[in-house]
Amino acid sequence: MNRLRCDQTSAWPVLQAHYGVTGKNFDLRAAFAADPDRFSRFSQDAPHLFADLSKNLLDDATEKLLLDLARECGLEGHRDAMFSGELINSTEQRAVMHFLLRNPPAAQDGIAQAAIKNIANESTQVHATLDAMLAYAEQVRADAAITDIVNIGIGGSDLGPQMAVLALGEFAKTGKRVHFVSNVDGDELATVLKGLRPQSTLFLIASKTFTTTETMTNAHSARRWFEAQGGRDISRHFAALTTNVAAANEFGISTTFGFWDWVGGRYSLWSAIGLPVAIAIGAAGFRELLAGAHAMDEHFRTAPLERNLPVRLGLLDVWYRNFHGFTSRSIAPYSSALRRLPAYLQQLEMESNGKRVDADGKDLPFETSPVLWGEPGTNGQHAYFQMLHQGTSVVPVEFVAVKQAAHAPHDLPGHHPKLLANVLAQAQALMAGKQDVGGHKHFPGNRPSTFLLLERLTPASLGALIALQEHRVFVSGAIWGINSFDQWGVELGKVLAKDIEPRLKSGDVSGLDGSTAGLLRKIAG
Numbered sequence: 001m002n003r004l005r006c007d008q009t010s011a012w013p014v015l016q017a018h019y020g021v022t023g024k025n026f027d028l029r030a031a032f033a034a035d036p037d038r039f040s041r042f043s044q045d046a047p048h049l050f051a052d053l054s055k056n057l058l059d060d061a062t063e064k065l066l067l068d069l070a071r072e073c074g075l076e077g078h079r080d081a082m083f084s085g086e087l088i089n090s091t092e093q094r095a096v097m098h099f100l101l102r103n104p105p106a107a108q109d110g111i112a113q114a115a116i117k118n119i120a121n122e123s124t125q126v127h128a129t130l131d132a133m134l135a136y137a138e139q140v141r142a143d144a145a146i147t148d149i150v151n152i153g154i155g156g157s158d159l160g161p162q163m164a165v166l167a168l169g170e171f172a173k174t175g176k177r178v179h180f181v182s183n184v185d186g187d188e189l190a191t192v193l194k195g196l197r198p199q200s201t202l203f204l205i206a207s208k209t210f211t212t213t214e215t216m217t218n219a220h221s222a223r224r225w226f227e228a229q230g231g232r233d234i235s236r237h238f239a240a241l242t243t244n245v246a247a248a249n250e251f252g253i254s255t256t257f258g259f260w261d262w263v264g265g266r267y268s269l270w271s272a273i274g275l276p277v278a279i280a281i282g283a284a285g286f287r288e289l290l291a292g293a294h295a296m297d298e299h300f301r302t303a304p305l306e307r308n309l310p311v312r313l314g315l316l317d318v319w320y321r322n323f324h325g326f327t328s329r330s331i332a333p334y335s336s337a338l339r340r341l342p343a344y345l346q347q348l349e350m351e352s353n354g355k356r357v358d359a360d361g362k363d364l365p366f367e368t369s370p371v372l373w374g375e376p377g378t379n380g381q382h383a384y385f386q387m388l389h390q391g392t393s394v395v396p397v398e399f400v401a402v403k404q405a406a407h408a409p410h411d412l413p414g415h416h417p418k419l420l421a422n423v424l425a426q427a428q429a430l431m432a433g434k435q436d437v438g439g440h441k442h443f444p445g446n447r448p449s450t451f452l453l454l455e456r457l458t459p460a461s462l463g464a465l466i467a468l469q470e471h472r473v474f475v476s477g478a479i480w481g482i483n484s485f486d487q488w489g490v491e492l493g494k495v496l497a498k499d500i501e502p503r504l505k506s507g508d509v510s511g512l513d514g515s516t517a518g519l520l521r522k523i524a525g
């Protein structure tokens with residue numbers, strides 16, 4: 001694998017010079033005035049969605065230099081290494097093959113076949129497990145006695161399935177409620193349990209490792225509640241979604257659906273972790289979700305870099321982070337059903353690319369992951385859009401809009417045109433601004449945004465949207481020369497919490513810093 005870190009390429013100083021001369025003074029209004037074709041040249045179709053990049057601080061010269069950078073960094077080789085099943089998660093010596101979970105069984109794609117050869121055994125298991133998991137989902141759907149499904153999991157074992165179940169509410173079976181419990185704060189589980197009866201509840205214990213404190217604490221409490229309420233038959237009312245089937249068996253769960261260490265937690269929606277989604281939308285719907293993601297995989301794997309949407313978005317992220325110095329990106333889904341998308345993307349991007357060393361462990365002299373944040377529109381407009389329009393920092397916004405309203409759950413006239421008018425208006429206002437001599441009413445404009453448009457929010461378009469995001473994170477991580485697939489940064493806090501927990505009872509503050517000791521005395525006392 002020939003990877004070159006971005007700052008070690010010859011394209012990097014060229015881009016720096018380009019930024020200093022023209023990039024930093026780029027004006028969107030002037031660019032549209034000078035080029036009537038700007039919209040079509042900086043927008044494109046990709047599987048199941050349309051992307052308008054024209055309101056970004058980009059021109060042909062910038063995109064060309066960014067593509068030069070990508071080629072010199074070895075982006076294509078790194079991408080192909082992932083699709084070939086190489087151990088690109090180098091700190092854990094693991095392959096990264098979530099794409100294999102959505103590869104159709106009969107696919108003859110060259111590179112994916114190479115991956116399949118690398119793990120011939122696993123790829124057979126992928127489809128056997130998927131079939132078993134989907135058959136189980138259908139069984140639960142048909143079981144009228146089960147009315148409530150409680151997914152207990154955190155991070156990737158919560159955010160993806162929760163986001164997708166909400167997003168695909170239109171396609172969900174009625175009569176089944178899907179609850180998500182993630183926080184170790186007992187309030188969350190207790191609130192969900194309050195309305196439930198053991199005989200009509202199915203608990204899904206979702207944990208890649210089956211060791212995560214929050215999930216195991218909630219799982220034990222759920223089982224205690226189940227037994228205390230007279231529940232019997234754990235094998236009917238508990239299922240585990242995990243790579244650690246032995247630990248699930250030890251916990252007492254015999255109904256298990258496995259996956260593999262080459263599926264990162266934040267990339268696991270497509271695996272057994274997707275079971276709550278499959279229960280909600282059915283086996284056929286889940287297969288459509290996988291097919292939509294697969295279409296985006298193929299686009300990423302085969303489209304020329306110039307028209308490769310994950311590549312263009314990932315390079316834009318690098319341009320904004322490392323040259324313009326923008327520190328965050330705001331996600332604005334103009335769809336209430338996509339309300340958990342920002343939270344999902346926070347883990348995807350910030351756990352993947354929030355790194356300060358390269359893949360060889362060397363300190364990076366440049367910035368990596370931006371902060372991702374956001375709320376659904378139009379709500380965000382009445383909260384923080386003031387800052388986006390007139391604050392001192394420029395925050396690129398990523399709008400996600402859906403052309404056709406969901407037929408269900410609402411068919412209320414007049415709402416959807418208002419929603420669409422608002423998303424168009426916000427993107428327009430950010431770019432155009434408004435001259436006003438008075439100061440307070442002046443909008444500087446020239447504030448960049450990307451506009452992703454789905455025809456409809458369906459399992460297939462959601463799958464494509466999520467795979468697009470996965471691959472754009474891959475692209476910026478590849479340019480930065482980091483390992484996007486480990487997450488060592490979450491470990492220290494976990495270890496310290498284990499040390500602190502018994503001190504809350506004993507009051508022992510020995511060896512602690514002054515602040516932690518002082519707080520512990522306040523809490524323990």
Ligand code: F6P
Binds near residue numbers: 210215
């Ligand atoms: O603590 C971070 C993390 O490891 C995430 O990467 C992961 O998605 C989450 O915890 C949950 O892990 P598990 O699925 O093993 O319970």
